[in-house]
Amino acid sequence: MEVDPFYRNLPKIELHAHINGSISTETIDELLAKNQQEGKQQLDITALQRWKAGLEKGESMTFDGCFDMFRLIHQLVDNCEAVAIVTRNVIREFAEDGVRYLELRSTPRDVPETGMTKRSYVESVLSAIHESKDAGLDIIVRFMIAIDRGRDLKTAQETVKLAKEFYASSGGVVVGLDLSGDPNKNDVRDYIPFLKEARESGLKLAIHTAEIPNVTESLALVQLPPDRIGHGTFLQPGDGGSQEIVNTVIKYKTPLELCLSSNIIGQTVTSFDNHHFKFWYDGGHPCVICTDDKGIFATSLSQEYQITASTFNLTRDQVWELSLKSIEAIFADDVMKDKLRNLWANEKSKLEFT
Numbered sequence: 001m002e003v004d005p006f007y008r009n010l011p012k013i014e015l016h017a018h019i020n021g022s023i024s025t026e027t028i029d030e031l032l033a034k035n036q037q038e039g040k041q042q043l044d045i046t047a048l049q050r051w052k053a054g055l056e057k058g059e060s061m062t063f064d065g066c067f068d069m070f071r072l073i074h075q076l077v078d079n080c081e082a083v084a085i086v087t088r089n090v091i092r093e094f095a096e097d098g099v100r101y102l103e104l105r106s107t108p109r110d111v112p113e114t115g116m117t118k119r120s121y122v123e124s125v126l127s128a129i130h131e132s133k134d135a136g137l138d139i140i141v142r143f144m145i146a147i148d149r150g151r152d153l154k155t156a157q158e159t160v161k162l163a164k165e166f167y168a169s170s171g172g173v174v175v176g177l178d179l180s181g182d183p184n185k186n187d188v189r190d191y192i193p194f195l196k197e198a199r200e201s202g203l204k205l206a207i208h209t210a211e212i213p214n215v216t217e218s219l220a221l222v223q224l225p226p227d228r229i230g231h232g233t234f235l236q237p238g239d240g241g242s243q244e245i246v247n248t249v250i251k252y253k254t255p256l257e258l259c260l261s262s263n264i265i266g267q268t269v270t271s272f273d274n275h276h277f278k279f280w281y282d283g284g285h286p287c288v289i290c291t292d293d294k295g296i297f298a299t300s301l302s303q304e305y306q307i308t309a310s311t312f313n314l315t316r317d318q319v320w321e322l323s324l325k326s327i328e329a330i331f332a333d334d335v336m337k338d339k340l341r342n343l344w345a346n347e348k349s350k351l352e353f354t
């Protein structure tokens with residue numbers, strides 16, 4: 001899609017980006033070439049190439065298909081050096097797209113064959129974040145450690161322990177905990193004690209909620225309440241949610257991280273104009289436009305803003321407000337929020353609003 005320079009130049013906040021789902025085709029090629037040079041067995045990425053070709057042709061994809069792609073990418077990103085390369089490249093790509101504040105998230109993994117542990121995984125992400133800062137990239141980056149609900153409770157417990165340690169030692173770079181993974185797997189209520197434990201230690205909670213219809217689960221999650229909701233696709237009554245769920249989200253003013261292309265490609269939303277953005281935005285609820293997995297869904301944050309604006313007939317002033325108001329939802333203190341608001345004010349005069 002041709003993206004209008006207005007959306008590229010718009011300063012943007014990205015709050016829902018999974019590191020491995022954000023991997024670009026260039027980074028995949030870089031890692032494959034590196035593996036070849038090092039004489040490693042080449043990974044068969046035919047399924048990923050087919051997926052990307054299907055996207056270009058506008059073919060129907062499935063929600064389960066996304067998770068197959070994550071599993072394939074995890075086979076490629078199986079060592080600390082690869083984790084650092086992907087993180088560095090993802091940060092640079094977001095910076096080039098005009099993202100000025102970025103909260104990345106990722107699930108720490110152990111790969112005994114390469115010596116990668118959950119701890120060294122997180123250290124590799126953090127070292128890439130520090131390198132990007134030292135390189136002078138015009139982007140502020142924070143990190144959330146993710147629990148994969150598809151894995152067992154013992155793993156979730158270890159992940160929370162690690163998140164608490166890094167929250168205390170990372171000098172403010174680790175800011176929160178994400179709960180993600182296949183929503184068809186396990187009962188999310190079993191993970192709630194870990195979420196509460198993380199919150200008690202100061203970590204913010206960004207929780208994937210209502211990606212598929214499940215009233216009991218969605219109600220339990222929104223009642224926590226989390227600091228932000230990821231997707232929130234099926235919160236509404238008649239749509240797999242309930243009025244009580246909607247009322248709870250409104251009561252707590254819990255910001256929604258909305259990822260339009262992701263929901264269309266994963267087929268949890270039937271068309272852009274049916275996207276739940278409209279319901280929440282029209283109600284004045286805090287909404288943040290995000291990419292989810294810019295690599296897997298072949299998108300960019302600029303493109304997501306453009307899609308939102310063209311689908312819902314937003315004026316450029318409204319798009320500007322949407323971006324500016326996203327600052328309220330970041331996991332940072334008022335000093336950082338004021339800093340970003342000043343930056344936005346400085347950038348405004350450089351944009352063409354007509």
Ligand code: 5GP
Nearest residue numbers: 018019020021070106107148180181182208
């Ligand atoms: P990673 O955590 O390895 O950096 O990013 C990929 C992982 O993020 C996936 O394996 C999955 O656990 C999670 N993820 C990425 N996109 C989505 C999504 O749209 N929904 C859910 N529930 N999880 C996702």
